[in-house]
Amino acid sequence: MLVTVKAWRSWQNWVAVAAGLYAALSPIWTPMGRLGGMALISGGLMIVAAGVLSLGTPIVLVMNWTQTALGAAVFISPWVLMYSDSLGAAITAWITGLIAAVVGGMASMRSMKARDSEAEIHNPNYDAL
Numbered sequence: 001m002l003v004t005v006k007a008w009r010s011w012q013n014w015v016a017v018a019a020g021l022y023a024a025l026s027p028i029w030t031p032m033g034r035l036g037g038m039a040l041i042s043g044g045l046m047i048v049a050a051g052v053l054s055l056g057t058p059i060v061l062v063m064n065w066t067q068t069a070l071g072a073a074v075f076i077s078p079w080v081l082m083y084s085d086s087l088g089a090a091i092t093a094w095i096t097g098l099i100a101a102v103v104g105g106m107a108s109m110r111s112m113k114a115r116d117s118e119a120e121i122h123n124p125n126y127d128a129l
Contacts (some may be wrong), residue, residue, distance in 0.1 A: 012107035013054045016067050016100045020047030023074060023096040026089075036089030039081050043074035043093070047100045054107060064108040071100030 024044030027037035050067040057063065075097030078084035 007057070008055050010055060010107055010110070012103040012110065013051045013064075013067070015103045016071070016107070017048050017051035017055070019071075019096040019099040019103075020044040020051060023092060024048065026092045026096075030088040030092055032086045032089035032092075033083055035081055036078070036083035036086045036093070039077045039083065040074070040089060040093060040096075043070060043077060044096065046070050047074065047096075050104075051100075054104075061108060061111050064104055064111055068101050068104030068108060071097045071102070071104050073097070075101060 021044065023040045026032075026040050026044070032040070047067060047070045050063050050070055054060075054063040054067055074093050077097070078086075078090035078093050084090045
């Protein structure tokens, strides 16, 4: 089965961008401490940047995996940076981080299938794992 990936059309990356944007803007409406706010702003902006780069170059796997790693980092940040007692910030980090990590992984799998399909087209002797 041929899987084609076109720029700016991956719904997974759009969802990750939305989750990152929500995390980055959440200190506006969610009461939280300084550390939780800074973690969500910086983590959210990095997820947005990775998502936009993934949207622009969908066949490049490194940005999808980066997006997945950043989502995981935002997810564990309430425990690592010890702001899990600030419930609003912690719940925001857990939900947005989990969403970004899951859809980033899905986008990575989709991109890997597309790369395998392209390799198979260009080289009929190619054996995908």
